[in-house]
Amino acid sequence: MSATPNPIGRRTVLGAALAAGGALGAAGTAAAASPDRAHAKEANYAVTSAELAQGLYQVAHSARNDVLWVTSSIGFPPVTHSRLLKVDPRTLKLLTGYEPPLSDPATGAVEAVYGLAVDDVHDTVWVTATLDNALAVYCQRTGRHLDKLPGVQHPRDVAVDVARGLVWCSALEEGSIVAFDLRTHRERKRVTVEGAWPAGLAVDPFTGNVYAADLAKSRLIEVRPGSDQARLLPAGQGAIDVALSADGRTAYVANQAAGSVSVVNLAAGTVTNEIKTGAGSLAVATDARTGRVFVANKDAGTTSVVDPVGGAVVADLATGANTDHVIVVHGTAYVVDKAAAGAQSLDSIHRVSTTR
Template identity: 35%
Template sequence: MNHRLRGLDRRLVLRPAQFAAAIVLAFGAASASAAGLFGQTDPDFQGQVQVRESPVLPGQQVTVVGQSFKPGQQVTLRYGNTVLNASPLVADGEGGFQLSVALPADAQPGVHPVVITAENPVAATVAPFKISPDVPLANQDKFRVSAQHLAPGLYQSAYSPKHDQLYVTTAIGRPPVRESRLLKVDPATLKIEASVAPAAVAGRDDGHVYAVYGVDVDDTRDTVWVTNTRDNTVAVYRQDDLSLVRQLEPGLAGHARDVAVDERRAKAYVSTPGQAQVSVFDAVSFEPRPVIEIESGLRRQPFNPMSLVLDEESGKLFVVSATGQVAVIDTATDAVEKVLAVPGARSASGVAYDAQTGRLFVASQGADNLVILDAANGEVLKTVATGAGALNVVFDPVSRLAYVSNRGANTVTVVDPDGTILAVLEGGSLPNHASVDGKGNVYVVNKARGQDDPEGNKIRRLHYRR
C-alpha cells in the first residue's frame, strides 16, 4: 500500500466532529435580530464537499460536488471575503449539488481554507482546499530511460549488489488480499526471473495471504525482508530461490510499512504508521527486539512513522513522520538522538539522506514539495515544489541527485543536493517508490489507474547521461 494520507488534493470534507467548536455563524446583515441570527441548527450535519478532479492545478476548471446535505439545504462557499457561488446552492432530493469553479491561472499552490455555510437548517465549517503546483516535464533527454510492464500491484523494490538482482513486491486490493507476489527481476532486462506467492494466513478461510509491501535485502545473510502490512508483521525469504525462511506471527509490527536492514549490526528496522515507534528484529534469529519509542513533542500529534532510510556507515537511521518531523536513531544503541522539525512539510512521507553533505531530503504529500535540511542541526536549506503528491524520495550517491516520486502528478522530479531541479521525468501512472543500485541507476515502480491503463504496472530504469 502507498500509505498516502487521504484527501487534501481531492476533498473539501465537512465533518463537524472534526471541529469541536464548529460555531454556527450567520453571514446576514449585522442589524438582524438575535432571533434571526440564532435559529434552528443541524445537530446531525453530515454534509461533504469534494473536488472531482485530482490533482487540482492553477487555471483549472474544477467540479465541486456536495453530498449528504439535507434536501433543500442552501449552501454557500466562501474564500476570504469572496463568495464562490453567485447564488446559494440548493441540495437536491438526495442531498447533493454540483458547482463548476474556474481557478485563476495565478492561483498559488497550497492548502486554502474554504468556509462552507448552510441554511435551513444552519451549519458551518472550514475545509482545506489543496491546489498543487504545475511542474511540467523538462530535460528528459538528459536521462536514459528503459521501461517494462512488470506485474499488477507494484509497491516497492530493493537491489542486491552482491547478487545483482532486484526484488519487487506486489499486492492487489484490500483485505482479504488474495493476490501478492515477491518478484526477482533482472536489473539489466527488467524481466521477471522468478516469483513466489506468500503463504496463506492460518485460521482464515477467505484466501487471505501474507501480502508483501515494503522490501529490503540483507546481502550478508542472503535474505530478503518484506513487510506484511495487512497482518502487522514481517517475513524473510531467501534471495536465491525465494523460499520462505521465516514468517513471523501477526501483531509484531503494527501496519508494517518500510523495512531497512542494518547488515553490520544485524538488525531490521520496520516503520509502523499510526504507532509512535519503530519495530526492530534480529537479522540472524529473526526474533523481535525491543521497540524504539519516539516522542514527537507535539500536542495531540503523536509521531507517525512513514518511510525510513539507513546510513549504515555512520550508524544512523532516519525516520520521517507524517507530523512533519524526522527522528534520528543511533543503530548501535537504538536510542533516539533527536527529532528534527521539518518546516514546510505537510503529511510528510518520504525521506532520503546524502552522507557526503549530511543533508536530509523529505518528500511531503500534503505540500507537494521536497524539503532539504541539514541533518546535524535541522536547518532548512531549500524547499522545492516538485509536483502533486510527492510520496517518496531516494538519493543516488553516484549521480548525486535526489529522485522524487510524485504520485499525483505521474512524474519523477530530479533535484541536486542544493535544491535545483535538473529534470522532470515521466513516472508512469501513480509512481509509488524508487530505489538505487549504486551504479547510477534508479528503479521506479508505479501502480495503475484501472486494468486497462497502458502506463500502469511498470518498472523504469533511469540513468543520468551527464
C-alpha cells in the same frame, strides 16, 4: 487525496492506502510536465519502461545476486493475490515470482507483501506483511518463506543496517521504530514516539542512526544506536519518506502534502531548503555518485531529478500514473508505478539512466 494522515484510509505502504484502492492501482495516465516545469537537461535522462504485474509497491536491489526485488499485492482485505517478484535490472523482465503463504485459510487471504529491503549478507529479503502486523523473511536463492515476525502494528517500511546486523521497520499505527537481528530474527530494540506515524526509513551505514519520516507530525525522527530517546527534526508538510546523502550529513524528505522535498541539515537540525517537485511526492532516493536526488511524485505521475546544491529540479520524467517508489543503483534509478486500469492491465517498472 487528503493531506490529513489516517493509518486506515491513507497509504499502507509506498502507494495509496488499501482502503483508497492503492492495491488495485488507480486509473489514469501519467501527467505531462507543465510548460513551466520543462527542464533543458531532461535530454540527459532516458526512461525505459516495461509492464510487470498488478499492484506494484516497492523495489529493492540485490548486489549479491544482481537482481531487483519488487512487491506486488492486489485488492482490498482479504488480499488473495500477492507475489514477491525477481526482475532482471538490465532487461526489466520478470525472472520469477514467489507467492506468500496463506494467513487465513477460511478467507483465502495471503500474507501479502508491501515494503521490502535486501540483506545480501544472509541472502534474504525482508518484507512488511502489513495486513498481518508482521515482518516476513524470504530466501533470495530459493524464494522460500523463512520466518514471520508478528507484533509490529502496521509495518510500512524496512531498512537494513548490515554493519550492525539489524533490520529496522516502521510500525505506523503504534508510532514505533523497531529493530530485529538479521541473523536470529529476534527483536533488539523498539523506540516509540507518542503521536507519531513513522513511514519511510533510512539508515546511516556509518553511524547506525536510523531516520523515519513522521507522516502525522510532518517531521523527521532520528534514533541513535546508543539511545532509547528519539530526536525530532523539522521537515515539510506530509513527510512520508526519507533518504540520506552519501556522507550522511543531509536528509532529503519527501513531503506528500506539499509536493516537495525538504533538505535537512542533520547536525544543525534545520531545514535549509524545500524544493517543489510535483503533486504527491511519495518516495525519495539519492545518487551517491552525483549527489542528485530522485523524487517519485505519485499524483503528478513523474519522477523528478533534483540538484540539492543548486536547489533546483533539473528534470521531470514521466514514470506512469501513480508513480509509487524509486531506488538508485550505481547511478541508475528504478521506479515502479500503479498506472494499471482494469483487470487485464499491468503496472510498470521504469529504468532511468543518463544519456551522457
